[in-house]
Amino acid sequence: MTAGVRAQVLATIPFVLFLNSDRVTVTTRFYGDGSGIRQLQAEGVTVHKKQMLDSMPKAWPGFDSECRPASDNRVEVSYSAQVHDLGVLPDVEASALDIVQQPLSLQTRYELTEKLEVEFSRRDERDPGYADQTTFEYRLQMPGTITSAQGATVRGNLAVWKLNARQVAEQGYEVRASAVAWRWDVIVTLVYVLGYLTYRILGALAHRARLRPRKI
Numbered sequence: 265m266t267a268g269v270r271a272q273v274l275a276t277i278p279f280v281l282f283l284n285s286d287r288v289t290v291t292t293r294f295y296g297d298g299s300g301i302r303q304l305q306a307e308g309v310t311v312h313k314k315q316m317l318d319s320m321p322k323a324w325p326g327f328d329s330e331c332r333p334a335s336d337n338r339v340e341v342s343y344s345a346q347v348h349d350l351g352v353l354p355d356v357e358a359s360a361l362d363i364v365q366q367p368l369s370l371q372t373r374y375e376l377t378e379k380l381e382v383e384f385s386r387r388d389e390r391d392p393g394y395a396d397q398t399t400f401e402y403r404l405q406m407p408g409t410i411t412s413a414q415g416a417t418v419r420g421n422l423a424v425w426k427l428n429a430r431q432v433a434e435q436g437y438e439v440r441a442s443a444v445a446w447r448w449d450v451i452v453t454l455v456y457v458l459g460y461l462t463y464r465i466l467g468a469l470a471h472r473a474r475l476r477p478r479k480i
Contacts, residue, residue, distance in 0.1 A: 270375040271350045277304065278319040279382045282429045284312035287399040294350065294376055296407035296445065302327070303344035309337055316341045374406055374443040382433040400429040402437075408445025416441070 275290050282288060285306040293301040304324050306316050310333075317331060320343045327343040380402065402425040404413070413423035416439070423441050431437070 270377075271298070271300075272377045272379075273302075273350055274379045274381065275302075275304075276324075276381050276383050277432075279384050279433055280315060280319045281306050282382075282398045282400070282433065284308055284315040284319075285398060287401075288429070289401045289403060290378075290380070291403045291405075292350075292376070292378065293405045294374065294407060296372065296374075298350060299346070299348050300350040301344060301346045302350075303342055305340065305342040307338065307340045310339045313339045313341070370447055372408065372445050372447060374408055374445070376404065376406070376439075376441050378402070378404070378439045380427075380432055380437045380439070382436070384433075396430055398429040400427045400432060401425065402427060402439055404439065404441055406441060406443035408443040410441055410443045413439075413441040415439075 271294060273292065277288065277290070285308040287307040289303075289305040291301075291303040291305065302324075304320060304327070306320070308316060313331065316339070317329070320341060321327070321329070324343045324345075327345040329341070329343050331339060331341045333339055404416075404423045404425075406421045406423070408421060410418050410421055410423050413425075416423040416425045418424075421443065423439075425437075425439055427437060
């Protein structure tokens, strides 16, 4: 028996972030109850800090921001939010389906689909030579062991996609992943019930054996 939890989210990344950053990372942490953490992170030279700070809130409004030096001449900017349900995050147009888990399921299957899109604010940003030097990653942490994540490097419950920034900007990109987690609460309960029933049955059989008349 397998119960399912599915979430579909949409990440919009401002293209100007690719222009002013050496590395851009989108991170989604998907928890077993449907909640999650969303983060957009960029790293670049300090001289581009203002452009990085100005562009991120436009695409991800309402998120908490953080800016810290990465080294003497570099800066790291991140926007993140923790939500009770990935499916009701309005600023990323998220929707969640089939959150109800079957009470007696021994496994829960999790699925997430993420559509990455890039927002252009100027016509000249469509120059085919843009953002070739930008490292772009999508990182997904699932609540169970990842069983499927096409195009990603998978380590346990973490999948990492290393993407081409220009290709994502021109065509968009969709990441899909599935994971499975054992329902240990249900398994422990079943083992306890089966153990108790076995104990009672063996006890009853032993009691009947003691009451059976002995042959003289």
